[in-house]
Amino acid sequence: MxxxxxxxxxxxxxxxxxxxxxxxxxxxxxxxxxxxxxxxxxxxxxxxxxxxxxxxxxxxxxxxxxxxxxxxxxxxxxxxxxxxxxxxxxxxxxxxxxxxxxxxxxxxxxxxxSGHAYAVPLRIGAAAIASGCFTLMFQGGFSDFLPGIVCGGLGFSALILLHRLVKVKFFAEFTASFLIGIFAYLLLRAGLGADPGKIIIGSVMPLVPGLLITNAVRDLMAGHLVSGLSRGAEAFLTAFAIGAGIAVVFTIL
Incomplete structure (x- = not known):
C-alpha cells in the first residue's frame, strides 16, 4: 500500500x-x-x-x-x-x-x-557553581573559587546567547572559551584569584562535551559506526573550539 x-x-x-x-x-x-x-x-x-x-x-x-x-x-x-x-x-x-x-x-x-526542563537562570547558576567546584577539584586555592564561579557563569551565559544568535556551534564555543580566559585574567589583575590556569580549567568544564563523548563511545560499542564517528567528530570540534579560544588568550596576554 x-x-x-x-x-x-x-x-x-x-x-x-x-x-x-x-x-x-x-x-x-x-x-x-x-x-x-x-x-x-x-x-x-x-x-x-x-x-x-x-x-x-x-x-x-x-x-x-x-x-x-x-x-x-x-x-x-x-x-x-x-x-x-x-x-x-x-x-x-x-x-x-x-x-x-x-x-x-x-x-x-x-x-x-515545551521549553527546556530547566530555566536559563538556573542553568547558568548551576554552571557557575560547578565551575567553582571544579576549580577546587583541580587543586585551585580557595581564593580561586569565587573567580571560577564568575568566569564559569559568564562563559556559560555567553555560550547560550551566542547559540541563539549564531547557528555555527564552533564560533559560539570558541568565543565563550575566549571570554572565560579574558575574564580570568581581568579578575586576576583586579586582585581576585591566584592561579589563572586553575580558574580557566574549572570554568570551561561546563562547556566540555561529556555527553557527546559518552554517546559516541556507546554508539560505537553498539555497532552504529556512522553515528559513533559523527558524534565523535562533533565532540572533537567542540573540544578544539574550547582549546583554541583559551590558546588565543594565552597568546595575546
Missing part, C-alpha cells in the same frame, strides 16, 4: 514513531536507544516489519504498511534528558496499552513544543 493511500488512522502510528525518535535524538539520546524506542512503539501500534535508520542529522523510518520510507531532518541537538525520560514513559504506556496513538501523539506534541 502506498503511503499516499494511507488514511489518517494508518498515518498516525507512523507520525508517533517519527515524532518520538525526533524528540529523543534532539534531546541527546543515544542512536541505539532511539531506534529501539521507535521499534517498540511501532510494535505496540501494530506496525509490522518496521525499520528505522538513525543518524545525528536525520531519521529514516519504514514499515510493511508503507511503500516509501519517511525522512525527518534533525537541525538542532541539545541535552534535555527530561524529554528523553518522558518519551520513554510514553513508549512504555503504549506497550501496556494505556495510551492510544492519538493520545500519544498529543503528548509528544506537548513535549516537543
Amino acid at each position: 502506498e503511503e499516499s493511500a494511507l488514511g489518517p488512522e494508518e498515518q498516525e502510528p507512523i507520525e508517533v514513531c517519527l515524532m518520538a525518535g525526533k524528540i529523543m535524538l534532539q534531546s541527546g539520546a543515544e542512536t541505539y536507544r532511539v531506534e529501539d524506542t521507535m521499534t517498540r512503539i511501532a510494535e505496540a501500534l501494530g506496525l509490522s516489519g518496521s525499520h528505522s535508520y538513525v543518524t545525528p542529522t536525520g531519521i529514516m523510518f519504514q514499515s510493511d504498511n508503507m511503500r516509501w520510507a519517511k525522512l525527518v531532518r534533525i537541525m538542532e541537538r541539545t541535552t534535555d534528558l527530561q524529554k528523553v525520560a518522558e518519551v520513554n514513559d510514553i513508549s512504555r504506556k503504549l506497550a501496556n496499552r494505556d495510551l492510544t496513538a492519538a493520545e500519544a501523539r498529543n503528548r509528544l506534541a506537548a513535549i516537543e513544543s
Whole structure:
C-alpha cells in the first residue's frame, strides 16, 4: 500500500514513531536507544516489519504498511534528558496499552513544543557553581573559587546567547572559551584569584562535551559506526573550539 493511500488512522502510528525518535535524538539520546524506542512503539501500534535508520542529522523510518520510507531532518541537538525520560514513559504506556496513538501523539506534541526542563537562570547558576567546584577539584586555592564561579557563569551565559544568535556551534564555543580566559585574567589583575590556569580549567568544564563523548563511545560499542564517528567528530570540534579560544588568550596576554 502506498503511503499516499494511507488514511489518517494508518498515518498516525507512523507520525508517533517519527515524532518520538525526533524528540529523543534532539534531546541527546543515544542512536541505539532511539531506534529501539521507535521499534517498540511501532510494535505496540501494530506496525509490522518496521525499520528505522538513525543518524545525528536525520531519521529514516519504514514499515510493511508503507511503500516509501519517511525522512525527518534533525537541525538542532541539545541535552534535555527530561524529554528523553518522558518519551520513554510514553513508549512504555503504549506497550501496556494505556495510551492510544492519538493520545500519544498529543503528548509528544506537548513535549516537543515545551521549553527546556530547566530555566536559563538556573542553568547558568548551576554552571557557575560547578565551575567553582571544579576549580577546587583541580587543586585551585580557595581564593580561586569565587573567580571560577564568575568566569564559569559568564562563559556559560555567553555560550547560550551566542547559540541563539549564531547557528555555527564552533564560533559560539570558541568565543565563550575566549571570554572565560579574558575574564580570568581581568579578575586576576583586579586582585581576585591566584592561579589563572586553575580558574580557566574549572570554568570551561561546563562547556566540555561529556555527553557527546559518552554517546559516541556507546554508539560505537553498539555497532552504529556512522553515528559513533559523527558524534565523535562533533565532540572533537567542540573540544578544539574550547582549546583554541583559551590558546588565543594565552597568546595575546
